[in-house]
Amino acid sequence: MKPPRVGIIGIGQSEFKARRDDANYPELVREGVTLALADAKRELKDVDAVVYSLAPDALLGIGNAERLGVDAVGARNKRFMRINTGGATGISSVITGWTHIASGECDVVLVAGADKVGESGDSQTILNKIWDPTYERALPLGTITMLAMSAVRAMHKYGLTEEDMARVTVKNRTNAAKNAKAHLRKVVTMQDVMASRYIAWPIKLLDACPQSSGGAAVVMASEKYIKANKLDAVWVSGVGHCSESYYMGDRMGRKIMADHADAHALARSFERSYEMAGIKNPAKQVHVAELYAPFSNTEYHAIEATGVCKLGGSLVMMREGFFDLGGKIPVNPSGGTLCTNAIAVSALVRAAEVALQVWGRAGEHQVKGARVGIASGNGGDHQFFGTMVIES
């Protein structure tokens, strides 16, 4: 049986910044909610269920902050569920919103969250705690060092260079300059990136995402509801998830089933969403992509996981401008996670930005004529992946 069609009817995003001292956490959650409900022309009473997008508690410094945030999403007397798949949290939340509606249980679902990563003293110390205390936590593992090692393997396998990495930052910053919601909007040059200091070789400061604060929300609805209320919508035509095993050291060495250079499980997740959406040839059928990539090097393995080229094939295409705004398939026209990372909602923003693109409402960073878009989120130690296809 084919699940009922699910549409996105409203989108709300803060202007993301390093800090938001004018608003505490629930106030920031409410900001995205208010914008999204207004955009959907709906009121709180119309919402059947709330999916709450919230990554590791310690980034915010509030234990189970959904407890505090429940009021900011108006969830009293409604169905409520918190989702946490690390960096993939936001897209997992939107997909959970889809599930609520596709199951036939709900007609209108609010998916919302916020983050204030800039308030934590040291996000990498917090993220080191996602490694197990038995074998690995004593090492300086964090998301930066973990993905620096992915870059090292991509250098070895495909000839990725530091210049290739810088090229991604230059492209995404150029895009972010056109996006009023983005956090880092200053255009940078190849020289700027190459001259910035190393954080974890080969990742430099300008190859890395910022710690952002802001809220975001989307309102989703069933086709029946959208038609009955004559609402404008874009449509979720495919969703997917896929996971990778725990040990990074198992993604290198002999008899490996996945290489840490690549995003093997992300590719499987995309295959699942393409199958649902009926996409046979993504290189021809996809017009825009918002791919979760918090470090410049990781945009390459994310692109390759979409299936628009083979492993290692994205480097030359990036050099030729294939993924630029104005290129054949623009990747991260919003500037992406590299320019804005409010972790709890970063992957939600990927889906929201794709929705805006296929809706034709992306403003200055609009991809002309985009009708089919894809979004992704990555979480954990390069471990949990979620993907979506959204169409007009």
Place this chain on the structure above:
Amino acid sequence: MELIKRKESWNIGYDHALGETASYFFAQVRDNAQIYGRRDPKSGRVLVPPRAFSDQTLEPTTDWVKVGPGGRIEAFTKTLPNPPYAFGYVLLDGADTAIGGFFRGIDLSDPAKAAKQLAIGTRVSTRFADERKGSVLDFWFELEGKRGKGGKSGGDTAVGYE
């Protein structure tokens, strides 16, 4: 208007039980300066660090296998300049999966030169601290043929970031 902030910190102690498999592994590291893996009977893969079960089949692993001390670099990263350190993953001889550890005895002052020395595929040897506490910081890796003497353990706390 004046916007007020509040300082908070989380500092919570834990006393984590490591379980039988990891306890044996760390006792061998501490008492005999020997690294062991566990064999997955179905695939034959030797898992290092050792696990009680296979993540592919969920079947228990069956026997202990001595691995190392030699091995090859599979991944690395390093920070510069303060405090300079390099760490990464090494596939020890006899193992099928790589284990994390620090690299020592490499001049990290020139990023490009250091990266060449730590290139994937480079042979290394495991070195053990004279005084061992039963931690992954009891051992580290040095380029093969550049063996120094045993040294001090890096301690059993996490290394900070910059």
